[in-house]
Amino acid sequence: MSDEKAVTKSAQADGATLTKDAAPGETLLKVTGLKKHFPIKKGLLQRQVGAVHAVDGIDFEVRAGETLGVVGESGCGKSTMGRLITRLLEPTGGKVEFEGKDITHLGVAGMRPLRRDVQMIFQDPYSSLNPRHTIGTIIGAPFRLQGVEPEGGIKTEVQRLLSVVGLNPEHYNRYPHEFSGGQRQRIGIARALALNPKLVVADEPVSALDVSIQAQVVNLLDDLQEELGLTYVIIAHDLSVVRHVSDRIAVMYLGKIVELADRDLLYRTPMHPYTKALMSAVPIPDPRRKNAKSERILLKGDVPSPISPPSGCRFHTRCWKATEICRTTEPPLLELRPGQQVACHHPENFADQAPQDTVLLSAAKEAAELVADEVLAESAATSAAVAAEVAKETTGTSEAAEASDTTEK
Amino acid sequence: MTELSKTGAAVGEPTSNSSAPSSFLEVRDLKVHFPTDDGLVKSVDGLSFQLEKGKTLGIVGESGSGKSVTSLGIMGLHTAGQYGKRKAQLSGEIWLDGTELLSADPDHVRKLRGRQMAMIFQDPLSALHPYYTIGQQIVEAYRIHHDVDKKTAKRRAVEMLDRVGIPQPDKRVDSYPHEFSGGMRQRAMIAMSLVNNPELLIADEPTTALDVTVQAQILDLIRDLQKEFGSAVIVITHDLGVVAELADDILVMYGGRCVERGPAEKVFYEPRHPYTWGLLGSMPRLDREQQERLIPVKGSPPSLINIPSGCAFNPRCPYADLPKDNVTRTVRPELAEVGSRHWAACHLGKEQRERIWTEEIAPKL
Numbered sequence: 176m177s178d179e180k181a182v183t184k185s186a187q188a189d190g191a192t193l194t195k196d197a198a199p200g201e202t203l204l205k206v207t208g209l210k211k212h213f214p215i216k217k218g219l220l221q222r223q224v225g226a227v228h229a230v231d232g233i234d235f236e237v238r239a240g241e242t243l244g245v246v247g248e249s250g251c252g253k254s255t256m257g258r259l260i261t262r263l264l265e266p267t268g269g270k271v272e273f274e275g276k277d278i279t280h281l282g283v284a285g286m287r288p289l290r291r292d293v294q295m296i297f298q299d300p301y302s303s304l305n306p307r308h309t310i311g312t313i314i315g316a317p318f319r320l321q322g323v324e325p326e327g328g329i330k331t332e333v334q335r336l337l338s339v340v341g342l343n344p345e346h347y348n349r350y351p352h353e354f355s356g357g358q359r360q361r362i363g364i365a366r367a368l369a370l371n372p373k374l375v376v377a378d379e380p381v382s383a384l385d386v387s388i389q390a391q392v393v394n395l396l397d398d399l400q401e402e403l404g405l406t407y408v409i410i411a412h413d414l415s416v417v418r419h420v421s422d423r424i425a426v427m428y429l430g431k432i433v434e435l436a437d438r439d440l441l442y443r444t445p446m447h448p449y450t451k452a453l454m455s456a457v458p459i460p461d462p463r464r465k466n467a468k469s470e471r472i473l474l475k476g477d478v479p480s481p482i483s484p485p486s487g488c489r490f491h492t493r494c495w496k497a498t499e500i501c502r503t504t505e506p507p508l509l510e511l512r513p514g515q516q517v518a519c520h521h522p523e524n525f526a527d528q529a530p531q532d533t534v535l536l537s538a539a540k541e542a543a544e545l546v547a548d549e550v551l552a553e554s555a556a557t558s559a560a561v562a563a564e565v566a567k568e569t570t571g572t573s574e575a576a577e578a579s580d581t582t583e584k
Numbered sequence: 585m586t587e588l589s590k591t592g593a594a595v596g597e598p599t600s601n602s603s604a605p606s607s608f609l610e611v612r613d614l615k616v617h618f619p620t621d622d623g624l625v626k627s628v629d630g631l632s633f634q635l636e637k638g639k640t641l642g643i644v645g646e647s648g649s650g651k652s653v654t655s656l657g658i659m660g661l662h663t664a665g666q667y668g669k670r671k672a673q674l675s676g677e678i679w680l681d682g683t684e685l686l687s688a689d690p691d692h693v694r695k696l697r698g699r700q701m702a703m704i705f706q707d708p709l710s711a712l713h714p715y716y717t718i719g720q721q722i723v724e725a726y727r728i729h730h731d732v733d734k735k736t737a738k739r740r741a742v743e744m745l746d747r748v749g750i751p752q753p754d755k756r757v758d759s760y761p762h763e764f765s766g767g768m769r770q771r772a773m774i775a776m777s778l779v780n781n782p783e784l785l786i787a788d789e790p791t792t793a794l795d796v797t798v799q800a801q802i803l804d805l806i807r808d809l810q811k812e813f814g815s816a817v818i819v820i821t822h823d824l825g826v827v828a829e830l831a832d833d834i835l836v837m838y839g840g841r842c843v844e845r846g847p848a849e850k851v852f853y854e855p856r857h858p859y860t861w862g863l864l865g866s867m868p869r870l871d872r873e874q875q876e877r878l879i880p881v882k883g884s885p886p887s888l889i890n891i892p893s894g895c896a897f898n899p900r901c902p903y904a905d906l907p908k909d910n911v912t913r914t915v916r917p918e919l920a921e922v923g924s925r926h927w928a929a930c931h932l933g934k935e936q937r938e939r940i941w942t943e944e945i946a947p948k949l
Contacts, residue, residue, distance in 0.1 A: 248795035249766075355884045385646040386822060390866035390880035397877065412795065419868035419878065442870070456800035458825030459871045460864075462848035473804065474797045476751070477765045 199240035203374055203406050204260060209233050209269035211255050215482065228481050229255040231430035232269065234508065237374065242400065242407040244421030244438075246414055246453070250478055252430040253410045257378045260408065261295050262286050273374070291321055294367040298379035300359030304351040310337075310362050311347040317369040336365040341395060357388035364395065368403070376408045381416060393420060414457050418442055426450045429481055429489040432508060436515035446515060446522040449490045473545040488520065491536065495543035495551075496521040498532040524557050604682045607634035608816050609658075609784055614676035616650070616657050623889040627653040629840040630676075635833075637783060640810065640817040642831030642848070644824060644863070646885050650840040651820045655786045659703055660685055660693040680784060699729040702777035706789035708769035712761040718745070718772045719757035726779045744775040748805060767798035771805065778809060785810075786818045791826060803829050824867060828852060836860050839886050839896035842919060846926030856928035856937050858901045861945045872949070879948060895931060903940065907931040
């Protein structure tokens, strides 16, 4: 594709100006105990009667040069999380550090210099571009707002950006309505890249696009990362897209991260039952597997309300492995295997964290009816194998991890 | 609408005579055109297919390829609505169980709609009336076609809600749509469309607005219900995963026309149209090893006012220059048989396509 060549060329030409401060692999963004509760107010005095626990205590790091994918169903708090780390929302609690600097409660003025480094790509390319502005104005806005005068003037720079994202620089004076959905998303990407950001948070960057266009934009994001050394946080609900773009993936459920792992580990041996259910639910474009329905784990009912999330483990109301401890004690997010953190008492593909607790909750028994026997048997077998392995090995978990990899096969 | 000339029937395609077909549903050379100020929008431009009872046809395509317009056409919902002051222009034939629908009396079609053919819409929140309870809406749908009292109809509504897996159906029957979650609303809508045991069910993007875990529940439900009721189902979607789950046959649409049609297995394993290859290459897949890069289709879908001459896909097709004499840009390809019950509309030679698929495309997927 000629578009892609244009990306490579123009991006390389500017290679010198694009060196990054944080070396690849260093922590760029650190989030600890981040919370966002939206108050629910009622009555004449607008007294607060409750709160939507949209994000309820999450910890993670984003390393320079990597892509962190965030997946979860609607209402799990992934978009709120994206808006918190870009500080478009004020956190209720916790801490956000960018390059070691605490930005949790910076005001508008305090955030302004940081806006250059942290940019966002929005989901809907129709509502995120002002229909009354030409795309020249839209992409040039970051320069004007930041008072930056790029070399050669704003217009030249905007035209360069247009060619970087694979659009025709001559379209500088056109309006958003003259572009298709995929092209508009490219405009949004060009705007986000204008100030050479270090971190780009993309909230569902491709979900509004058609399949064939989606692939173009995914490839573009890939190329730009390679050329410009960008760090991405990509929020999406489509697990196959997330797998394609991410290095590490965080799975969210009801405001919590339930599993955070390297991509391959997560997709090969998911540990949290929710991750497993989520992945098994993705329809596979292969008609020969139509009858292999038994692999699918059907979850019962809907996600509970984030206004009063369930006690203990939030997934216990729908989990087929839930026991008493799941109802009472919240599992911490632990690194059970190098590169794989999970918050579960009874993880899949790993030794049980609470083996003494074996009596299933009644809800779990109902949920288990929807899970095929083979899946249950297989999961019990791998967990037992890993447990035995862990008992034998005193050196640590890494061998156990490999062992479970092989038993999985 | 006789001024629209009929294109010649292709090999293996039903010939355009007006006799009743043997298939349960047969669409012949359907055209749906909308006159607008900017020109004639040819949303569907000569589409033919057949469907038997108990079978599922998946219609796949990008936005604007004419999938939804086709389904509304079959349901007879175009003539009812007005677009500005001008109506949609329909031509062709739609045979449902021996009755031709386009030429039939609108009153007769109204009797069939909801009874013999029903539809599940994409967005249950806008398809359900916010002012009436779920129960009232299902009861209404039932009583229009059945002469029963309200009590019996309500019992039937509860029974249907129970069947589609809504907990406590006797209580939830009196809930309003806003009290339901997205998945439950979609279940309620499925209950409503199935209340009269329709023989043809059209599901237009039935799970697009839903989360994957809920989508899995709904797909399962549609499959089970089809087995139970033995209806013919048309699933319209842009998600190849969903069609692979449900469909026996697949019809790929591009620019208002069918570019490939055949059994699901053939279309996925031996696709014979470059656009189908493009769709398969654009899609990241969970069941395969990680691909290095996706292989997108370049460019964007065509404008339906200005469909490219020749093959509508030619500006985006990487192989457009292979056939001789610039034929891809001047002559519109007709559907031609490429295997048993498998048709594709492409100027490339049959062997050429087989070679490109096995040597160039398939290894990269």
